[in-house]
Amino acid sequence: TIEAWYMDDSDEDQRLPHKLNPHEPCPLSALRDLGVLYWKLDADKHETDPRLAAIRKVYNYSYTEIVNISKDTLPEYEAKIKSFYQEHIHSDDEIRYILDGSGYFDVRDHSDRWIRIATRKGDLLVLPEGIYHRFTLDTDNYTKAMRLFVGAPVWTPHNRPQEEHPSRAKYLERFPVPV
Ligand code: KMT
Numbered sequence: 001t002i003e004a005w006y007m008d009d010s011d012e013d014q015r016l017p018h019k020l021n022p023h024e025p026c027p028l029s030a031l032r033d034l035g036v037l038y039w040k041l042d043a044d045k046h047e048t049d050p051r052l053a054a055i056r057k058v059y060n061y062s063y064t065e066i067v068n069i070s071k072d073t074l075p076e077y078e079a080k081i082k083s084f085y086q087e088h089i090h091s092d093d094e095i096r097y098i099l100d101g102s103g104y105f106d107v108r109d110h111s112d113r114w115i116r117i118a119t120r121k122g123d124l125l126v127l128p129e130g131i132y133h134r135f136t137l138d139t140d141n142y143t144k145a146m147r148l149f150v151g152a153p154v155w156t157p158h159n160r161p162q163e164e165h166p167s168r169a170k171y172l173e174r175f176p177v178p179v
């Protein structure tokens with residue numbers, strides 16, 4: 001499974017866990033209500049894994065590339081790290097498969113609270129089009145991830161606020177507040 005929790009709002013290092021006291025875990029069902037999808041796969045087999053192939057086929061994830069996020073491997077590291085952590089949306093799903101290392105994806109819930117999703121090797125995560133989110137490395141400072149996409153990739157972040165963006169409207173329509 002995957003571990004997720006509601007965040008505190010302290011200004012400390014973004015790479016720290018930022019758990020509340022007392023700890024408030026976020027169940028996978030709550031993530032599902034926000035449109036977040038999750039699979040656990042065998043990252044060592046990513047080149048030949050039939051389960052990954054099946055997911056790619058069903059969701060049309062035709063495109064893949066691998067990014068290596070660490071100080072020594074990512075060009076323009078400081079600027080990228082900063083932009084990953086700016087709250088934003090995309091006009092497509094954000095699909096990330098963690099092949100090595102770890103990191104945090106933060107998503108906003110229906111009440112605009114931050115939920116921190118701790119990802120590590122073998123986690124395949126889909127953040128739906130239009131969800132407000134951000135990414136940070138944790139204190140291990142290293143993530144190697146496969147980025148997947150339907151067709152030709154567009155990674156453009158649209159920083160908050162984006163209330164008029166069609167992808168934001170679409171998101172709110174697809175994943176309304178559960179009653
Ligand atoms: C992105 O587009 O935000 C990234 O690729 C960073 C997260 S991938 C582990």
Ligand code: NI
Pocket residue numbers: 088089090094133134157
């Ligand atoms: Ni993003």
